[in-house]
Amino acid sequence: MEIRDLSPDDLDAALDVRSRSFGPLSSGDVDHWKAMVVRAIDQHRVVAAYDGGTVVATARINAFGQWWGGRRVPMAGIGGVVVAPEHRGSGVGSALMRGVLDRSRDLGFVVSTLYPATTAPYRAVGYEIAGTRRVVDLSTDALRRLSGDAVPVRRASPADAAEVTRLLAAGYAARRDSGPFDWDPVEVTVDLEDDDMLTYLADDGVVSYAFARDRFDVQVFGAGSSTTMRALWRLVGTGSSTQASVRVALGPQDPVFWMLPDNEVSVHATQWWMLRLVDAPAAVDARGFPAGVDLEVPLVLTDPLDEGSSGRFALAVSGGRGVLRREEGAGGLTLGPRGTAALFAGTPVATLRAAGLADGGDPREDALLDAAFAATPFMVDYF
Known part of the structure; x- marks a missing residue:
């Protein structure tokens, strides 16, 4: 068994292991997945286990900065951990994760996080439960009815990736948040190129959302003031005539819970995530x-x-x-x-x-x- 960088020549073999682990991707999603993995390969952020020259497991290191106590900490976000079914239970996964941690340290990351499908294999290499990601549904009409002054907004373009990153980071630092992380502006640019996402910028805030059946899915939300926060939520709320609810992941002390006039919030899902100090x-x-x-x-x-x-x-x-x-x-x-x-x-x-x-x-x-x-x-x- 050899743990090393995934070769670009083995992209299809890695996709096969991924499909046997999580199910096949649609043709459009395959193109997106390959582009994402190639970007990571170029930065030595994809680690693979090879058995006799054949790819049997892979993991991707996402380059993030995670906020702890309002300060940015270099963080390796581990995703796409897959092991071919016929090699599970053989120690391949543990060997792969040890390689991932070594590579994360070499790349300068000092903490690592992941969303576990199961906790046991990650606890075996030192990860532990650290926090949650809580997804809630809000009433679109309640957001529309929030009071407050108007704030100028404009449509965002792919050229605004660095500004989106800056605005979110400013909020995490000002609130002394722990847990949220920022994406590399290259990855933000990819999202801003997606015509299905509606992204708007204010001087001190950003919101990005999309239509999903009878609701809006908010992907990004950040505001540096109460006025901007209310204005951006009202902007989303203007779609209340067609979309009854808004689904969004928020921190447990997000101000919007104190702004809504009634108890018009329901928890859709809660996910644990794990942390390890590299x-x-x-x-x-x-x-x-x-x-x-x-x-x-x-x-x-x-x-x-x-x-x-x-x-x-x-x-x-x-x-x-x-x-x-x-x-x-x-x-x-x-x-x-x-x-x-x-x-x-x-x-x-x-x-x-x-x-x-x-x-x-x-x-x-x-x-x-x-x-x-x-x-x-x-x-x-x-x-």
């Missing part, structure tokens, strides 16, 4: 922390897939920044990669202890760690 010291250095928290707590981290993330550290947090400083000595809260990921995502230490993901240390310091990593992680995009 480089724990670098991830802590990149993450944002609460400005009022000042502490130093010993941690003992063990990561069988990364020596640099293993050992005894002092976690020091001050002024909204954190650092994992390697130090000598014994003692401290002991965490494996799953516990480290869950703590990073704001899971209370008491939960980690009860789940068997944390042990030792001084229980009196648990509340300090809870305060440092406090977060309600969510995603609004799927990959």
Whole structure:
């Protein structure tokens, strides 16, 4: 078994494994899939398992920046993980994921996330549940009736990809969000070239949506002010005469829930997503922390897939920044990669202890760690 880059010459073989795993794609979707995979291959972001020169498994690394505490952290979003049916249960998947983590580290990503079809194989390589993606249905007419001043908007074009990315990032930073991520502007350009998507820009906001049977599906929404937020939602709401509802993924504390006049929200679906730290010291250095928290707590981290993330550290947090400083000595809260990921995502230490993901240390310091990593992680995009 060899783990290496997927060769462009093996694109059809990789598509065959994908079809045997998730079902066949339509002819139009095949072209889109191949174009996406070729872009990733060019950046060494597609890892494959070869058995005797034959592709038997693949995984794609999406290049994202994920926001934690309002700061952008380089994130490898793992998608398209497929193993040929006749090779499942043979260890191919675990070997592939170890290769994916090595490649992610080589490419400079410090955290990694994925949406699991099943959690066991990903937990085996250190991923743990971190947050949710919650999709809700809103009343289109209720959005139409939102009060507020008018805001100038214009239609977006593929040339606006960088502006769309900038506007969304500004919102994540201002709200000190944890979990949302941004796409490479190249991928945003592809979406903006889709005539089925209606995308509008304001000076400090963006909305992108499409018709879907009797509803609108909102793909992108971001606004830097309450006025713009209300105006962009009203814009979507102007279609209430033909589309009864709006389906959109939103964070649990999105302001629109407090703007709607009545209880006109229903949850359509909730998906868990998982997190792993690819480089724990670098991830802590990149993450944002609460400005009022000042502490130093010993941690003992063990990561069988990364020596640099293993050992005894002092976690020091001050002024909204954190650092994992390697130090000598014994003692401290002991965490494996799953516990480290869950703590990073704001899971209370008491939960980690009860789940068997944390042990030792001084229980009196648990509340300090809870305060440092406090977060309600969510995603609004799927990959």
